[in-house]
Amino acid sequence: MDDASRWGSARAQSWGAALLTVAFLSPWVPCLLHGGLLSGEHLASAPFAAFATWLPVGCLVSGTAMLLVRLLRVEQGPSRRAILLAAGASVAGYALLAVALLLPSEELAVAAGAVAGAAVVPLGIVWCAQTKVVDFSSMLFRGALIGLGVFLVTRIAALLPVGGCAALWLLCSAAVGAWVAQHGGRGRPKEGEGDDVRAGAEAPLGPLSARGAFSVIATAAIGLVPFVLLSNISPGVTVENFTFDSSTGLLVGSLLTLAIAAWARCEKPIAPTLFWTVFPVCAGVLVVLVSFPKETFVSTLSAGLAFAFFSMIGVFAVVCCAHAVAQREFPAALVVAPPFALAAAASVTAELLADIQASSEEAGAALMVVAMAYFVCLMLAPAFQLRRLRQAMVSDGGAEGADGASRLAFDEACELLAAQRSLSKREREVFGYLVKGYTSPYIAKALFISDSTVRSHTKSIYRKFEVSSRTDLIEIVRSLAADGS
Numbered sequence: 001m002d003d004a005s006r007w008g009s010a011r012a013q014s015w016g017a018a019l020l021t022v023a024f025l026s027p028w029v030p031c032l033l034h035g036g037l038l039s040g041e042h043l044a045s046a047p048f049a050a051f052a053t054w055l056p057v058g059c060l061v062s063g064t065a066m067l068l069v070r071l072l073r074v075e076q077g078p079s080r081r082a083i084l085l086a087a088g089a090s091v092a093g094y095a096l097l098a099v100a101l102l103l104p105s106e107e108l109a110v111a112a113g114a115v116a117g118a119a120v121v122p123l124g125i126v127w128c129a130q131t132k133v134v135d136f137s138s139m140l141f142r143g144a145l146i147g148l149g150v151f152l153v154t155r156i157a158a159l160l161p162v163g164g165c166a167a168l169w170l171l172c173s174a175a176v177g178a179w180v181a182q183h184g185g186r187g188r189p190k191e192g193e194g195d196d197v198r199a200g201a202e203a204p205l206g207p208l209s210a211r212g213a214f215s216v217i218a219t220a221a222i223g224l225v226p227f228v229l230l231s232n233i234s235p236g237v238t239v240e241n242f243t244f245d246s247s248t249g250l251l252v253g254s255l256l257t258l259a260i261a262a263w264a265r266c267e268k269p270i271a272p273t274l275f276w277t278v279f280p281v282c283a284g285v286l287v288v289l290v291s292f293p294k295e296t297f298v299s300t301l302s303a304g305l306a307f308a309f310f311s312m313i314g315v316f317a318v319v320c321c322a323h324a325v326a327q328r329e330f331p332a333a334l335v336v337a338p339p340f341a342l343a344a345a346a347s348v349t350a351e352l353l354a355d356i357q358a359s360s361e362e363a364g365a366a367l368m369v370v371a372m373a374y375f376v377c378l379m380l381a382p383a384f385q386l387r388r389l390r391q392a393m394v395s396d397g398g399a400e401g402a403d404g405a406s407r408l409a410f411d412e413a414c415e416l417l418a419a420q421r422s423l424s425k426r427e428r429e430v431f432g433y434l435v436k437g438y439t440s441p442y443i444a445k446a447l448f449i450s451d452s453t454v455r456s457h458t459k460s461i462y463r464k465f466e467v468s469s470r471t472d473l474i475e476i477v478r479s480l481a482a483d484g485s
Contacts, residue, residue, distance in 0.1 A: 018142060020179050021127055022149035023172035027094065028120055029250075030154050031055040031113070032347050033231040036246035037154040038165070045162050047100040047109035054110050055093075056347035058117020063341025066121055070333040086122035087177035089115050094170040101166055116173075121340050126180055128325035129332040136323055140261035143319035147254030147311075151247070213334055216324040219275065220339035222377045223317025225346045226370050227310040232350030233370075244300075249307025256308065257315045274316075282309055283375040290371055306371065313374075410435075413481040421464040430457040434470060435477045 030037040031052040043049050093116025100109035153172070157165040231246035260274070286309060289302035321339055325332045414435060418428045426447075433443045443454045467473050 017127075017130065018146055019149070020176055021146050022153060024123060024127060024176045025146065025150045026153040026157070026172055027116075027169035028055070028059075029150055030157070031117075032059075032228060032343060033246050034347065034351060036231045037151070037158065037250065039158045042158065042162050042165055045101065045104070046106050047097070047104045048162055048166075050106045050109040051097050051100070051113040051116075053351055054113030055117035055120075056344040056351075058114040059120040060117075060341050060344035060348060061114075062118040063121040063337045063344060066125070066333055067337040067341065070331060070337065083122055083126055083180055086119040086126075087180040090119035090123060090173045091170070091177045093117070093119065094166065094173045098163070098166045098170055101163055117344070120344075121337055123176065123180060124340055125332045125336045128322045128336050136319075137261055139319050139323045139326070140257060140316075143315050143322070144254045144258035144261055146318075147250060147257065147315045151250045151254065155247070213330045216320060216330065216335055217338045220317040220321045220335075221342045222374065223313040223320070224339050224343040226374045227314035227317070228343050228346040229350055230306060230310050230370050232347060233353065244304035244307055246307060246311070248304070249311035250314075252308035253311030253313075253315055256312045257319075279313070280375065283371065287371045287375050310370075310374075409481040410477065413477050417465075417477060417480060421461075423461065423464065427457050427461055427464075430454060431461050434458065434461070435474050437474075 032055070034043075034052055043052070093112045093114075096108055096112035096115065100106070100112055153168075157168050160168060231249070286302060286306055289298055289305065292298040292302065317339060321336055324330060324335050414432055418431055423431055426449075429447055430443060433446065438446075440454050440458070447454075462468060462473070465473055465476060467476070
C-alpha cells in the first residue's frame, strides 16, 4: 500500500472513530442533562423520564466501582470480557427502553436506565484508549466536531416521536457495541507505537505521576460538573422566541472550541494560557454579570453566556481526558472514571434538587453559586500547579535507582551519556526530565514548549540511545550511575 492509500485509510478510520464517538455520546448526554437537549414532549413520557433519571445513577455506580478496582489492582484497564459485557449492557439497556415505551412500563425503564448507565464508563475508557491524536490543538478540533455532532443527533432525536428517539439511540448503541466487540479489549501498544510515556500507563503510579493524574482528573471534573449542574438547575431564558439553554450552549460552546482549536495551531502550549488566563478572566466577568438584578438585559445576557461558556468548558473537559489517555501518561481507567462518575453524581444531585427549577430567582442564585465556585477553582488551580512545579523541580524526581545510586552519580551519568550520544541542548533538557520520571505535559510546561515538541525530542533521544521505552532509557542511566558510584 502506498503512502497516499495509507493516509486515506488512516483518515477514514479517524472519521469513523469520530462518528462512533458521536453515536456513543448522543444517547448519554441528554440523559446526563435530564433531557436538556430534548423537547418537553419526550420527557412527558413517564418511562422516558425514569430512564433519563436512572442512567446517571448507573453511571455513578459503575464509575465508582471501576475507580476502586483500578486503585486496588494494578491494571491497564477493563478486560476484554468486561468490555464486551459493557457493550452488551448498553445495547440491552436501550432495547429495554424501547420495550418499556411500548408497554408502557416505568419499572422496566428504571432497569433500562441503570443497565445502560453502567456501561457508560467502561465504553468511555475504550474510546479514550483508542484515541490516536496526541496533539492538543488537533484533539480540540476533534472535540469541537464531536460536540457539534452530538448536538445535531440530539436535535434529530428531539424531532422524532418518543419511540423514534428510542429507536435512534438503540441504533447508535448497536453501532458502538459492534465496534467495541471487534476492537475493544486490553492490549499493549505495538512495537514502534510506544513513546516516552508508554511505561507510565503500565507501571504503578509514583508520587509525581499521582500528582499529575490528580491534576488531569481535577481539570476534567471542574469542567464537567459545573456544566452538568447549570444545565440541570437553570432552565434557560427566552428572548423573542429564542431560547438560551443547554442545547444552544452546546452549539455555541462547540463553535467557540472550534475557533480556539484553529487559533491554537502554534508551537506555544495553549492549555496553560487557557486555564491560567482566559478561563479565569471569562469566569470573573460572568460572576459580575450574573450579579445584576434579574429580568434585565444584562441578566439575560449573562444566562446565555453562562450556557455557552460552561458548555465549552464541558467540551474541554472531555478533550483533556482523551488527550491524557492518548499520551499514555496514566491508566485510562484512572483518568476517565472519576470525571465521569463526578458528572453523574452532579446529575443525580441536580435531580434531587429539581424544585429549584420552579423559581427563576432561585435558579439565578444557583447560577451565581456555580459561577463563583468555578471562578474560585480556576483561581486556585494556577497556584497549585506552580507549587507542584517548584516542588518537583527541586526534588530528585525519583532519580535514585533501585541499585542505590546517589543523586550525584545519577546526574553525572546523565551528563556523560548525553555527551556520548551527541544530544542537542534541548534534547539534554528533555532527557534530564525523562529519566527522572517527569511526565510529558510537565516537561512541556517546565520548558515552555508544546507536547508535540516534547514527543519529537523524546523520539529522537530514543533513536540515539537505540531504545523503545522510558524504562530502557532509565535502566541505561541507572547501570552507568551504579558502576560509577
